Amino acid sequence: MSEQPRRPRKPGKPYRRPQKDPVRFLAFEALRAVDERDAYANLVLPPLLRKAREKEGFEARDAALATELVYGTLRRQGTYDAIIAECVDRPLREVDPPVLDVLSLGAHQLLGTRIPTHAAVSASVELARVVLGDGRAKFVNAVLRKIAQDDLDGWIAKVAPPYDDDPEDHLAVVHSHPRWVVSALWDSLGGGRAGIERLLEADNERPEVTLVARPGRATTEELLRQESAAPGRWSPYAVRLAEGGEPGAVGAVREGRAGVQDEGSQLVALALANAPLEGRDEKWLDGCAGPGGKAALLAALAAERGAMLLASEKQPHRAGLVAKALAGNPGPYQVIAADGTKPPWKPGSFDRVLMDVPCTGLGALRRRPEARWRRRPEDLEGFGPLQRGLLSTALDSVRVGGVVGYATCSPHLAETRAVVEDVLKQWPSAELVDARPLFPGVPELGEGPDVQLWPHVHGTDAMYLAVIRRTG
Numbered sequence: 001m002s003e004q005p006r007r008p009r010k011p012g013k014p015y016r017r018p019q020k021d022p023v024r025f026l027a028f029e030a031l032r033a034v035d036e037r038d039a040y041a042n043l044v045l046p047p048l049l050r051k052a053r054e055k056e057g058f059e060a061r062d063a064a065l066a067t068e069l070v071y072g073t074l075r076r077q078g079t080y081d082a083i084i085a086e087c088v089d090r091p092l093r094e095v096d097p098p099v100l101d102v103l104s105l106g107a108h109q110l111l112g113t114r115i116p117t118h119a120a121v122s123a124s125v126e127l128a129r130v131v132l133g134d135g136r137a138k139f140v141n142a143v144l145r146k147i148a149q150d151d152l153d154g155w156i157a158k159v160a161p162p163y164d165d166d167p168e169d170h171l172a173v174v175h176s177h178p179r180w181v182v183s184a185l186w187d188s189l190g191g192g193r194a195g196i197e198r199l200l201e202a203d204n205e206r207p208e209v210t211l212v213a214r215p216g217r218a219t220t221e222e223l224l225r226q227e228s229a230a231p232g233r234w235s236p237y238a239v240r241l242a243e244g245g246e247p248g249a250v251g252a253v254r255e256g257r258a259g260v261q262d263e264g265s266q267l268v269a270l271a272l273a274n275a276p277l278e279g280r281d282e283k284w285l286d287g288c289a290g291p292g293g294k295a296a297l298l299a300a301l302a303a304e305r306g307a308m309l310l311a312s313e314k315q316p317h318r319a320g321l322v323a324k325a326l327a328g329n330p331g332p333y334q335v336i337a338a339d340g341t342k343p344p345w346k347p348g349s350f351d352r353v354l355m356d357v358p359c360t361g362l363g364a365l366r367r368r369p370e371a372r373w374r375r376r377p378e379d380l381e382g383f384g385p386l387q388r389g390l391l392s393t394a395l396d397s398v399r400v401g402g403v404v405g406y407a408t409c410s411p412h413l414a415e416t417r418a419v420v421e422d423v424l425k426q427w428p429s430a431e432l433v434d435a436r437p438l439f440p441g442v443p444e445l446g447e448g449p450d451v452q453l454w455p456h457v458h459g460t461d462a463m464y465l466a467v468i469r470r471t472g
């Protein structure tokens with residue numbers, strides 16, 4: 001009897017070591033740091049990218065992709081969470097955070113970039129094999145294949161509640177903002193659906209890098225010699241860098257004669273500097289100066305007028321940053337570390353005072369992709385008394401006839417108008433000045449007397465400024 005040939009054994013797939021893709025791996029590391037250590041993406045990324053450039057030969061396009069993956073994933077986290085929740089069989093809070101990070105990174109590649117589907121899935125599964133192990137990589141594969149069955153619009157139609165049922169919840173999912181933030185922004189912006197949608201969309205865009213040519217120290221002409229630099233929209237000192245523009249490559253920035261500063265911040269400092277004043281104009285105060293962006297512009301403007309700036313900041317290490325930002329200023333200035341609610345200076349000492357108070361930062365969500373998820377409505381309760389205290393100090397510190405600028409990088413009404421109204425009730429000898437003429441050429445400034453800038457209208461952070469004159 002001839003031996004039956006044995007059925008050939010089905011060859012098992014040979015084990016293949018997972019391949020580490022340095023771009024995805026770096027993006028994952030950054031997301032873990034943001035998640036685990038409450039790190040800020042804009043602080044975590046640069047050193048990781050530097051290391052990757054030196055050790056892994058990262059090129060500019062690798063760095064651009066890694067940055068896009070981290071920022072995009074963080075910005076769109078609310079939308080992606082809603083989609084991932086549809087594709088897993090348990091509540092999201094029961095999915096391990098590192099697994100969720102890999103899934104979110106994969107979802108962003110599938111739904112928020114032009115990376116082809118097969119590449120997005122295979123790169124994410126490979127990343128999962130490296131950082132989570134083969135077992136959990138299978139789970140990642142299964143979830144991402146479900147996500148890949150539709151595009152972003154299709155998913156949003158499935159997971160967002162209809163606008164007519166719950167407008168704020170709908171916008172929260174579609175534009176990836178916490179519901180309370182949608183609500184607060186809408187209260188401040190007013191108007192109908194179109195405006196708030198444009199604002200939320202603008203929050204999800206990558207902001208341009210804007211430079212400031214510090215007057216008397218650098219000129220916009222000098223900065224405009226940079227490749228693909230364009231003049232600012234509103235500030236005479238602003239120059240915008242096209243995407244990929246590296247401020248560190250600009251000599252004037254390295255030398256501190258120019259800096260990186262959103263145009264909204266420049267406009268606020270300029271408005272305070274140009275607010276009409278009768279009589280003496282010699283002593284200026286920036287009472288919340290760290291890290292020193294506005295102080296550097298104010299100090300340069302003060303120097304042009306023969307005035308001096310006192311830049312005060314509570315946190316000593318931030319006061320150090322202010323000192324660095326002001327170094328080389330052509331006119332007199334002083335930097336001190338002091339609590340603005342217990343000022344060491346005498347009342348009525350200053351002609352102009354800026355109080356750019358600590359706030360929720362809801363006006364700068366474009367720059368801090370993780371901030372919207374970290375902030376809580378309760379934070380407002382913490383900031384409220386401090387903001388009122390600092391504005392009171394500002395009014396106490398300015399001489400009769402002098403001007404105070406109360407600024408926030410949040411448009412939340414509890415941090416803007418409510419603070420100003422409350423404090424002015426205690427200060428009958430102070431009056432609001434119409435701030436709008438102090439923003440020459442800037443359109444759509446509302447009904448005044450205060451000014452609220454908006455990313456979708458002005459292309460700036462949502463800076464707020466109220467200008468107040470001490471009358472007695």
Ligand SMILES: C[S@@+](CC[C@H](N)C(=O)[O-])C[C@H]1O[C@@H](n2cnc3c(N)ncnc32)[C@H](O)[C@@H]1O
Nearest residue numbers: 288289290291292293294314339340356357358
């Ligand atoms: C919005 S930031 C100011 C930004 C700054 N004006 C700029 O343009 O670079 C608010 C600053 O106020 C500081 N701060 C917080 N509490 C303070 C206090 N009680 N007195 C003075 N400064 C304080 C914070 O440390 C922070 O640096």
